[in-house]
Amino acid sequence: MTTTWTATRVLRDGNARLYLTGVVISGFGTSALWLASGVWVKDLTGSDGLAALCMLAMWAPTLAGPLLGTLADRFRRRTLLIAVSLLMAVLLLTLCSVDSPRGLWLLYTVLFVYGASGVVHDAAESALIATVVDRSLLGDFNGLRMTANEGMKLLAPLAGAGLYAGFGGAGVAVLDAVTFLLATVVYACLRVREDRPPAPPDRVRGRTAEGVRHLWGHPALRPLVLAGGATMLCAGLSGALVYAVVDALGHSPAYAGVLYAVQGAGSVIVGLLSGAALRRFGERRFAAYGIALLAVGVALRAVPDDPLAWVCCLAIGAGLPAVLIVALTAVQRETPGPLLGRVTATANTLVYTPNVIGLAAGAALVELFDHRLLLVVLGLALAATATALLRHPAGDGHAVPAAPPGDGPA
DSSP states (O other): OOOOOOHHHHHHSHHHHHHHHHHHHHHHHHHHHHHHHHHHHHHHHOOHHHHHHHHHHHHGGGGGHHHHHHHHHHSOHHHHHHHHHHHHHHHHHGGGGOOSGGGHHHHHHHHHHHHHHHHHHHHHHHHHHHHHSOGGGHHHHHHHHHHHHHHHHHHHHHHHHHHHHHHHHHHHHHHHHHHHHHHHHHHHTOOOOOOOOOOOSSOHHHHHHHHHHHHHHOTTHHHHHHHHHHHHHHHHHHHTTHHHHHHHHTOOTTHHHHHHHHHHHHHHHHHHHHHHHHHHHOHHHHHHHHHHHHHHHHHHTTSOOHHHHHHHHHHHHHHHHHHHHHHHHHHHHHSOGGGHHHHHHHHHHHHHHHHHHHHHHHHHHTTTSOHHHHHHHHHHHHHHHHHHHHHOOSOOOOSOOOOOTTOSOO
């Protein structure tokens, strides 16, 4: 298979360009709000615990991914994306009234709905992408999507912090509302022909189980999704140790921001190259090589050396996205269209929920054990995950299929 980098082919497609524009716009607002919400609660209450609940409120709906994903298969997906974006724009504007601890219930409620809408949004977007982007370019598109998301994580927190300093939390909420409105315009411009989904014969429970059964019973998808979940669990544990790593380097906690920026740069790079890497190595090998690179980066962070710490962060940033891109691309390729929303949401739950568990567990373990020992153990666990994925006999996925004639974007 050719290893020619074809990201430019993705960008030449009008629908793909619009999708990526929407990702950049919405990602900017989301990243800004994630930072500002915790600072907002901290300023209002002085409580670190209440500030941490902001992240929990946004992540908790991920646990209901299989159920929420049914919505992406029940309605026209472009219409659903527009409706979700408009709903969030309206809800975010209500946060302008939060100016004391008594208004925290509203902030937490909006953040919870934000997280739930994000699950539905991601499922509907992924399903719609699979129908309008050439199947042979899905890996390139998902890589560019990762690059766009990581790029926003580098820029948006700084902009959000500046906006919060000048106008408070309400200013950041208004910014995020505006990004949702702009994203609505982008989705309305998509050239997509969708038939109304037929009325489902089963109840919600049956439709949810159908998506779970497809994912768990598929010999190629199951090992990739499980590897993604194991990787994100270790990544969460490793992420919780970052301040111990910074302390061992002899820097203030603010230095963690520098390390995160280097890690983000690695993710941007691998996002640009992922399409070619998928065609060169195949799905399982590309994912396994990425996990192996992550394993090396995590383990070597136990050595307190500044230049090595930068290299390790770059390796972590480049290695971690590989299995995420592979898992999403495989789900899009191997799942029938009517099931795609449910299967995508279920896969996201299985992959990303362990990250939250890892963060919580890491925060406890770092108080009990030397962080250097924990990093080495995590590196070994990741290496074992990569090895198991390479040895799995099913679903080789070496060749990325070319799009048949007439199967291009609408």
